[in-house]
Amino acid sequence: MRNYYAQIYEYLQKFVTNIIILDKxxxxxxxxxxxxxxxxxxxxxxxxxxxxxxxxMDTLNIDRNTFKTIANRLISEGYVSKNRCEDDRRAYILExxxxxxxxxxxxxxxxxxxxxxxxxxxxxxxxKAILKFLVKLEMLNK
Numbered sequence: 001m002r003n004y005y006a007q008i009y010e011y012l013q014k015f016v017t018n019i020i021i022l023d024k025x026x027x028x029x030x031x032x033x034x035x036x037x038x039x040x041x042x043x044x045x046x047x048x049x050x051x052x053x054x055x056x057m058d059t060l061n062i063d064r065n066t067f068k069t070i071a072n073r074l075i076s077e078g079y080v081s082k083n084r085c086e087d088d089r090r091a092y093i094l095e096x097x098x099x100x101x102x103x104x105x106x107x108x109x110x111x112x113x114x115x116x117x118x119x120x121x122x123x124x125x126x127x128k129a130i131l132k133f134l135v136k137l138e139m140l141n142k
Contacts, residue, residue: 035070041080080094081094
């Protein structure tokens with residue numbers, strides 16, 4: 001085993017644990033706490049294009065009942081609107097509301113600010129190594 005394997009493993013475990021804790025606690029916004037899944041849905045809708053509900057479920061691999069609960073909460077909190085699809089009256093389109101767009105923009109801006117401040121301490125070659133590692137992690141999920 002190489003020098004840093006054990007420490008990398010340890011830090012990855014801490015990272016995963018912190019993500020799980022954050023998901024349970026939620027990300028706060030005006031007394032509303034959003035889970036990581038909530039945030040993923042907002043990010044998926046963040047391109048400004050409405051998405052059919054089944055497309056969101058398929059993309060995020062969420063079962064119908066869980067998705068319906070999350071979507072209803074996001075709608076009731078005013079982050080998302082749900083409208084009938086014009087070309088398929090059986091389907092519904094989800095879109096970000098103005099409140100959802102504002103939260104999405106703030107979240108993306110904050111994420112980039114944190115990431116860029118972390119990456120400022122790395123050299124170009126270190127950034128390439130991080131990217132290579134992340135690409136390999138993503139390949140594990142395919």
